[in-house]
Amino acid sequence: MINKYTLDNGLRIVAEKIDYVKSASIGIWVKVGSNNEDNDTNGLSHFIEHMLFKGTENRKANKIAEDIDNIGGQINAFTSKEYTCFYVKVLDENINDAVDVLSDMFFNSLFQQEEIEKEISVVIEEIKMYEDSPEDVVHDKITEIVFDKSPMAYSILGTEKNLRTFNTKKVIDFMRKNYSPYNTVMAIAGNFDEENFIELIKDKFEHWQNENASLIYMDGEYERKIIGVNKELEQLHMCIGNKTIGRHDPYYYPLLVLNNIFGGTMSSRIFQEVREKKGLVYSIYSFVSNYTNSGIFSIYAGMSYDQVEDALRTIFKEMTSMKNGNITLEEFNRAKQQIKGNYILGLESTSSRMSSIGRRELIYDEVVYPEDIIKSINDVKYEDVLKITNDLFDINKLSITYTGNLNKHKDLDDKINKILGEDYES
Structure with missing residues (x-):
């Protein structure tokens, strides 16, 4: 059975109970990807995904990793053209700890300029890695053609030129503009107490107040090339x-x-x-x-x-x-x-x-x-x-x-x- 709940602030929760497993996977899904960017902000969705792992008011970057490793869990994130996801997989006995780490990253990340500068270098290396993969190069080029003159044509990673303009203010402004409980879903699948989980999410997320983000889908103009x-x-x-x-x-x-x-x-x-x-x-x-x-x-x-x-x-x-x-x-x-x-x-x-x-x-x-x-x-x-x-x-x-x-x-x-x-x- 898949159950759905909506908090008063607009955040949706979808939950699937699977009794025969001893684990649970939890994800925060935000409807923000490269399709929500422009020439100046291209790459910011993916960059924010990276920055949420770089330290919070309560945890340094290594502490985020250690807290998940200490409970035998796995934590990661990814960005697509239409959404960003932050997720963790843990034993069912460690769900509270996992949600505490995820919510801390989500709401309390510091976005310090020093860490931003380091991560810019990391993502530039990621771009170079993709440029060294000919399979990725031709895939990206066909996407650019199909979605020409649309944000859907943008690279998810952004460009080196754009990355070098990123700073604390730009990151925070983009999140405030695009991250909203109305365009976010909390998902869980596995073995968990549903009532306790809903209360946990209310405790961690119900304070979040932000106006409904304005997300406009722009299709491309396809011309054979x-x-x-x-x-x-x-x-x-x-x-x-x-x-x-x-x-x-x-x-x-x-x-x-x-x-x-x-x-x-x-x-x-x-x-x-x-x-x-x-x-x-x-x-x-x-x-x-x-x-x-x-x-x-x-x-x-x-x-x-x-x-x-x-x-x-x-x-x-x-x-x-x-x-x-x-x-x-x-x-x-x-x-x-x-x-x-x-x-x-x-x-x-x-x-x-x-x-x-x-x-x-x-x-x-x-x-x-x-x-x-x-x-x-x-x-x-x-x-x-x-x-x-x-x-x-x-x-x-x-x-x-x-x-x-x-x-x-x-x-x-x-x-x-x-x-x-x-x-x-x-």
Whole structure:
């Protein structure tokens, strides 16, 4: 049973009791991510996530870590385009201690300028780490294209230029403007006394008063582009992408089935055709990232420079084949079973259960049970998958980003454009 409560200040609590475990996962979910930023504040959501671990009025940074380690728990946080989450997983006997640490970080962080300067250096190193990952580079570039002229195109990490402008006032002002009980959810899953937990959250959070944060979702203006990034690499790394639907679209689950068939697993079309049968790549897969009102469908592949043409042609031929209705019932049914299996296996831990109920309440204002998800997957019709395939696999609308040694291979743009212009219907 998943229960929902709302405090007088607007903070929502979602709780799922799981009697047979001896742990609980607790998360504070705030509807603030890079989509709430502008040119000057880009990267602040993620930076604040870091700063909440850097010391409070009651605990130094090392004391936060020690207090969680002393009770055998795990604490962490992450930022996305649409939300930030601070979470902890502990034994059921240590829930009070865990909430005390989380609430202390949330309300009493000091944001000292000295610590801000140190953390700026840390995040700059994080940015450099991502820039050294060609897979991340092409993923970021395809996101920039799909959500062009929208905050959704911003990097979650921000830029080095922006980071160097961050100070105590900027951090505190951003939190006051964007952090509100009205756009925050406290989620718990595991073994706990529900009545005691609600009273605990009231004690720690009910004093929080802030006006409803004004969160505006801005979608991007998608226009097909081909962008190359020069890096001296042994392989060419590529993303092929198209804009797609949001999480509440009626074709969301058919899209998941399509992705599974096309490139979501080792039995998928492009894995079998491009890697297993032709040996053109080592890594290849497709994936979908769905947000409130839109999303990205993308294919990633890493290949030798002399394999680019064969790999692209094979991918486009498989797209065209599926677009023309060449999807077997065996593929269709297997995909649905795999999605159901992955979903249920993903709910085997209290952390994933807490994440599921917290994120869904925060972003979609709804409580959904696993059996509802399974029903939605089961209800996907073969014709629905064909419909979304026909909409998505329009080669004339595909954008491509790639990174590799462009100085040595100057003709890549010409090759890609040539392949895009070929006839795959015959």
